[in-house]
Amino acid sequence: MGNSTTVQSVDRAIAILEILARDGAARVTDLAAELEVHKSTAFRLLAALEQGGLVEQSGERGRYRLGFGVVRLAGAATAQLDLSGQSRPVCLRLAEEIGETVNIAVPRGGDTVNISQVRGPAAISGHNWVGQRTPSHATSSGKVLLAFGALKPAADLERYTPHTITTPEGLGLAEIRERGWAATVEELEMGLNAVAAPVRGADGSVVAAVSASGPSYRLTPERLPEVGAALVAGAREISRRIGYYG
Amino acid sequence: MGNSTTVQSVDRAIAILEILARDGAARVTDLAAELEVHKSTAFRLLAALEQGGLVEQSGERGRYRLGFGVVRLAGAATAQLDLSGQSRPVCLRLAEEIGETVNIAVPRGGDTVNISQVRGPAAISGHNWVGQRTPSHATSSGKVLLAFGALKPAADLERYTPHTITTPEGLGLAEIRERGWAATVEELEMGLNAVAAPVRGADGSVVAAVSASGPSYRLTPERLPEVGAALVAGAREISRRIGYYG
């Protein structure tokens, strides 16, 4: 390992992807020559990339091109940027209006993952949730995603606090659907409350949740309906921005 | 190295990309835990991916997401599939009609790269050009791309045969533009002749060439105009298929 913090074989694999993007297709020996490595090294790097779906053989033996895996990755990258970007102005306004931290969360496997956050103006603020997976049954965003069919409940609902709801029936998913928003009251962490509302994609399905979270002494149970209503309005606007016109 | 022909560190790098595609963003320690590697290993893999543009830091320290590089790679992958796929039926017909091998070539750097090929029906046929870079001044496709502004001539035009044209003036680019097709007569290889016509993209610029090549005893200078006309018609149809309506 030289001065720079990198991994040579990964660098080489990326160089292969770039060559294929430039040239459309290439053979093992072409790539070996351009990378100045032995052909068996080039072959093995290609095999790894092929197994990962990032390259594929283009019909003829030994001729490789970029694979569908890169298209899939790009799809994920752009979808994320789209939702994150389009929701940003709405979240900024909601954080100001509600006075608490506002997050966007999406379903990922059985969990709920926060993809963006705007901190509220208060000095005492929740910690950073971006990129973190949270248990769906114990978060307001997760409950929304469960109630509106974007997620299925796990078989085993783990307890985090004495208030955590650990039975599917106790989650009240039908009531959430009827009401249009969900809340958690010290179910994930003691002293933490949250409210969330559903964001819909172009086809009308719920694809994300917008939530507000804060300390329970500020985000009291009495405030939940008013915050819920603000989030429902915000969620409607975000839905419109990403293509839902229902 | 175990039974399978792969590279562990590249596999891990790809796994990181998949996790980021799934989750939107992740921290070093999250990735290290999921991959079951040390955090310094995860950090180095991320550093390599970041240097290659495939991941980027999502604003907050230590939080990574997929980078624009994957979008760029996907763009290259889909553009190639599009042109290659859309031109396929036309090339099949041309190969039958002309009786020679038909190629599609695109500009790449200063060279001309063949991206697809349909062999002619003859027993004696040219070799496989797909994925190979060819010198633009010595190939019919390259001359077309030069004449119609998709490529700039290299400073030094290398000689391959006694017939190779080694001066820019000798290429006759103005005549090619006027005529609508280009030809080479034993300029790349002794015994090899070729004809090419320009393919236009949606914006009207020449983005590729469609060519027919064969042995000089079959693809004689007398045949060149007739073959040129067939290729011009074929190129027009391919252009339409990929969005050019001029």
Place this chain on the structure above:
DNA sequence: CTATTGTGTTGCGCCATGGGCAACAGCACG
């Protein structure tokens, strides 16, 4: 404000895996 804790980053040295060699398989061409 300080102390603590958790996470990101860097340097070092060990050893496992990446890489080159060589052989073999596959393919195209004369």
Place this chain on the structure above:
DNA sequence: CGTGCTGTTGCCCATGGCGCAACACAATAG
């Protein structure tokens, strides 16, 4: 058919990937 080129595989060694440990940075609690 033989030849030459390219793709693929097995082996072994040395180098580059990895984990450890220390340090830097940031957030949080008291």
